[in-house]
Amino acid sequence: MNPLTKIAQVTGLATTDSVIEHTMAAEQISLQRVDEAAAVPRPESVSKTWVENEYDQLEAEQGPLWAAAGIEASRPAELAAAGLMRAAEGADHLAAGHEQVVDAARDRYLTTTEALSPFRRRAHGGKALHVCAKGALVLGDAVGVTLLGINIGDYPVLAGLMSISAATAAVISGLIGSEIRVLRDTRRRQFDIGLLTDTQKRFMHLFSGTDKGAKVIKAVVGVSTAAGLLIASAIFAGRAELEGAMTGLIYGGIAAAVAAGSFLESYAYADEIADQIDNAEHAYEKELARHQRLAGAGTLRDQAKRLAEAESIVREHDQRGEAAMKRIRSLMYGILRRSPGVVGHGAASEPPIGRINRAGGPQ
Structure with a gap:
């Protein structure tokens, strides 16, 4: 089941919720002015309500649920990349091996130019x-x-x-x-x-x-x-x-x-010196062009695109899963906020460690 559909069933919210919707809801909330503010802390006898346990489980569900959805969505791209693996490995091996040829041609060109360019006519x-x-x-x-x-x-x-x-x-x-x-x-x-x-x-x-x-x-x-x-x-x-x-x-x-x-x-x-330099330059340019063809082989390009696509899909679902977890937790807090008569207005604050009362003993 799609994670958004699951959230919709649990919360009753539409799957197209957006920042605008949350903004409109927040604008409806107002804090009333009173002569004296008073808040009731959470009862110490109740550590956690059943509804909190329920929504904790719903929150924990979102991570694996969205991760599974990401794996499912990225499966076609991963299968396509796997099918290209052997051909891509061969192309990568050829391109890597040809780097030595390119380096040798470059060294020859640089050496020839350095040695003979003063005598070129x-x-x-x-x-x-x-x-x-x-x-x-x-x-x-x-x-x-x-x-x-x-x-x-x-x-x-x-x-x-x-x-x-x-x-x-x-x-x-x-x-x-x-x-x-x-x-x-x-x-x-x-x-x-x-x-x-x-x-x-x-x-x-x-x-x-x-x-x-x-x-x-x-x-x-x-x-x-x-x-x-x-x-x-x-x-x-x-x-x-x-x-x-x-x-x-x-x-x-x-x-x-x-x-x-x-x-x-x-x-x-006729200029034998110029011929030596031009031939070295031509050989280097030829090897560069060949290396670009090897490095830009279609199998390498297609595999890289498929892997990037799969990785992007997985990352997207991870982010959606994290957002869904936070959304579930916010819904739980909303339930608690609407039930102050049962769970109070918030968690009881803990006294600072080492605080001394007026009697001189630890509080």
Whole structure:
């Protein structure tokens, strides 16, 4: 039975009693003015009336009654949380284990930034400009090759695909400029090992001033140069055959300029120090995003919401039970107040301990 219904049956009060109702009832109570105030204490021969015992039991009933109601009301949320327990434990284990990965990525980022930031040359945000420049070079070169393919009788689709391939090859041939810039910067950063800080010694290869792959880079430069020349020569030959040598020279020169422009852009963009810092930052941000996904897993969120709901319901019923107990006690006092002829106007006061009467003895 609902506790409020039980109180209503015992007291005859409506279950919608509120502060306003109690306020209105209190306004009806007045204290009459008399010449002399007199109150009769409770008879010492009656320690407790039956009605007081009855209402003591009713008061004691409210706590367990409301607690049971709280358990009943919170049972669906607790069952739902229990059903999510295994999945939530697994998600929590993954999130807790991933904290070490996040910490390691953060330490790497902080260490890399502390050691290398003084030597960074490329500004933040340069990557977007780099990508845009390469895309513009590929697009511009592809247009010229596509027109050439169409003019010599190729299908437009095939000519377009071939042009993209050729333009990409021309731009990639210019990427070797970044390797040459890295080699130059490495030699320029050559340091006495003893002058490096402890964090910088972790990146000693960036300050050694030597690169054992210089011969390989020279070979790659030769291949890249040959690729650019072959593409420019092919465009020159095709245009010269169809439209004359001057037109072939113009379009061939443009193709060669695309490869050269890609080389120069790569040379200007290359910064091994900035790459190290940006890669560490990207790795840290990636692990942070992954950890947020793990920590915010749906099972963890749903279980937490269910547990919070169950706890809130139990607390609410506990408070209602405490309020009901006080209400029952106040009703009992009301009965006693209306029965002064039986129980007096109040409990008899006890004399202060150690009080001495006029006769000199203890009272």
